[in-house]
Amino acid sequence: MTQTEQPAQRPSRNGKGTSSKYEQILQSAGQLFLQQGYERTSMSQIAQLAGVSKGSLYNHFENKADLFTAFFEECSRTRLNTLKSVSQAPQPDLRTALEQAAATIISLMIDPEAIGLYRIVVAEANEFPNLADTLWHYGVSRTLTGLSEWFAEKHAAGQLIIKDIDLAAEQFLTMCQTRIIHRSRLSLPVDTSQASIDGVASMVADSFLRMYAP
Amino acid sequence: MTQTEQPAQRPSRNGKGTSSKYEQILQSAGQLFLQQGYERTSMSQIAQLAGVSKGSLYNHFENKADLFTAFFEECSRTRLNTLKSVSQAPQPDLRTALEQAAATIISLMIDPEAIGLYRIVVAEANEFPNLADTLWHYGVSRTLTGLSEWFAEKHAAGQLIIKDIDLAAEQFLTMCQTRIIHRSRLSLPVDTSQASIDGVASMVADSFLRMYAP
Amino acid sequence: MTQTEQPAQRPSRNGKGTSSKYEQILQSAGQLFLQQGYERTSMSQIAQLAGVSKGSLYNHFENKADLFTAFFEECSRTRLNTLKSVSQAPQPDLRTALEQAAATIISLMIDPEAIGLYRIVVAEANEFPNLADTLWHYGVSRTLTGLSEWFAEKHAAGQLIIKDIDLAAEQFLTMCQTRIIHRSRLSLPVDTSQASIDGVASMVADSFLRMYAP
Amino acid sequence: MTQTEQPAQRPSRNGKGTSSKYEQILQSAGQLFLQQGYERTSMSQIAQLAGVSKGSLYNHFENKADLFTAFFEECSRTRLNTLKSVSQAPQPDLRTALEQAAATIISLMIDPEAIGLYRIVVAEANEFPNLADTLWHYGVSRTLTGLSEWFAEKHAAGQLIIKDIDLAAEQFLTMCQTRIIHRSRLSLPVDTSQASIDGVASMVADSFLRMYAP
DNA sequence: AATGAATGAGAATTCATTCAT
């Protein structure tokens, strides 16, 4: 009912080249947790989807909470990795680069898995406090750092004038959440077409430039 | 197998000053739902906290889901009402007015109950789709409308130049969520002191003016 | 859970000419008991169908068992009365008279209410042992007596030669249950058209005459 | 709300001579269902009588209805099997053979288990419509077929003259129910001594011969 | 490691009955 913190021993993947039962379970658990949330997902369901026995679950994970955190960490590491790459592609035009960065962020964050992860963290914030840490660590922090470094360069180059660079990065990220991401997280009807994303991205880039252009 | 008969009656509050058992239940349910979420809260817990028998719950509400939505609507109507009043107080200085509005919004949205409501909506978005509608209706919509009207006035008065007023209102509201609200929703450590709130509010006002001042 | 035997005081119907609430309840209870059986029928259902409060039920009947037996007795008295009239209509031809009596019996016994009563008696034979007495008394006994008297007359008149008249009556009644009644009681598909009934009735008359005609 | 997963497995009886837990449950369930009927029998009672936990019941059967039908089918197959053997023993004298067949049928059908099965089918005819099919298939059909074949032989041999053989078989079976079976099904006081059974059987044989002897 | 039957605590819900008004 409450989570236990000991990370289950992670057996090295067996050398036979087949994805180990460990990962099979993790993958099935993830699918269900993301769809249904922690409480509504039962160990039986996971076992069935993974094609293993209920008992096997407990050979690999101490209990449901352990399996859950294992999934979450794996998922955060794997799925949120792409966010790091934001703003890697050099663009001659700053406005275009900002717009493109915003569009990328929005697209990544309305991905069903990202939405699912966000939901699960918010839902279980009290029961599993370190979920948020993990999400922040793998998801938000990296992006913010990436943006900060980028903005610092532009500041040094005189293309932007920013006093608090970290805050500016946070602002940029926050503004990206206008309308589309915000409504997606609530499962409210929302236009997620590329055109719609580009519209918000354009607005973000414009606003950001008004705020920080020389 | 057999049909259920008694439609849950919503008795008008008795005038004797004592909150009726109906509201007693609703209040207890709310407390638990906000703390623990829907799934983790059991009807037994609610009955116990409300000081009534488990059976009594079903004299007033058809089932757990019904009790939950009843709580949520009541709560949305009552608790989120205050958001309407944002920006009602006239201020000679536009910057100060914006800053104050932002500070008010931030304060209201990091209230534990508001955070709890947000969490529950995000968590149960799939199971109870109309929760988000209710939250949006009572919480977000009103605030946006209020801001839009205000900005329209300022636009008409030449103090702001805004093309898409509704989008501007959304931007303003989104920017208010930078750092403090965002982290609060994830139960991450965050400085919620007045000074911290004012800091973000000031940043929001500044940015907004840079974006839309003539 | 087990029945209590005290018959509830039967208030004389109120003189206002309107069917009393007592009978209103009895009628609704009957409808539900016959459809669903004793266990599956709840006091709430009865109250709702009768349009009275649950509490009212207990003003008129001591408990569920009492209400049930009251219904059953009333029902047996009222509904099974018609069986008495079997073989009242004089017929010049004995064969025709027998056939007609058999057809009447079959028709009466496949009536949904008769089937319902039979079912309920069989189902609750252990829990309410005197149901069977009542059914026998009001339903079977009368018919048997009627048949016995009739056969006795015919025996005296030399049209039939019967040693054990009571047994003959029972035989006649039993034979009437061939196929149609038997299958109806089990809700098995069965042809209940008049032609089908007449076919069995004819067979019964024939057989009976072979058995007892001089 | 969530789907159920484990289809109840029907394990083959383990060969160790001890009845498996599956059958242990089935046997206990049967005992209670036959005594008390479906509705009055609770899963807790069954678990207790079988000496297993409540949860175990659901490892073997999907739900109460599934356990019930499983019991019923098993029971019908096992218990009603003996009815098939009616009239297998050759008898030089037709009258004696008929009498003996009737006596056998009566004895089998007033067996407490047969009575219990009949009661349960009649009681649950609406809720479990295929109970009657099962009972008819395993119980009645076989007997009728057996009788029909026998009568056909006798007809071919000129010992009986029967136009509608199937109807004759039904008549024979119906007549066997006179008095003893009929009253037993209602739990009415009845003389079930061998003498009494022989009396009815004799009457049935006599009547049948009058109806169909050359 | 793998299995899957077994468990017992606890979940939601129903229901006959009572009782103050």
Next chain:
DNA sequence: CATGAATGAATTCTCATTCAT
């Protein structure tokens, strides 16, 4: 008499976890 909220025991069913094989 009539009402309907209140009750608490009982019911069906779920679920995380254990353990012998």
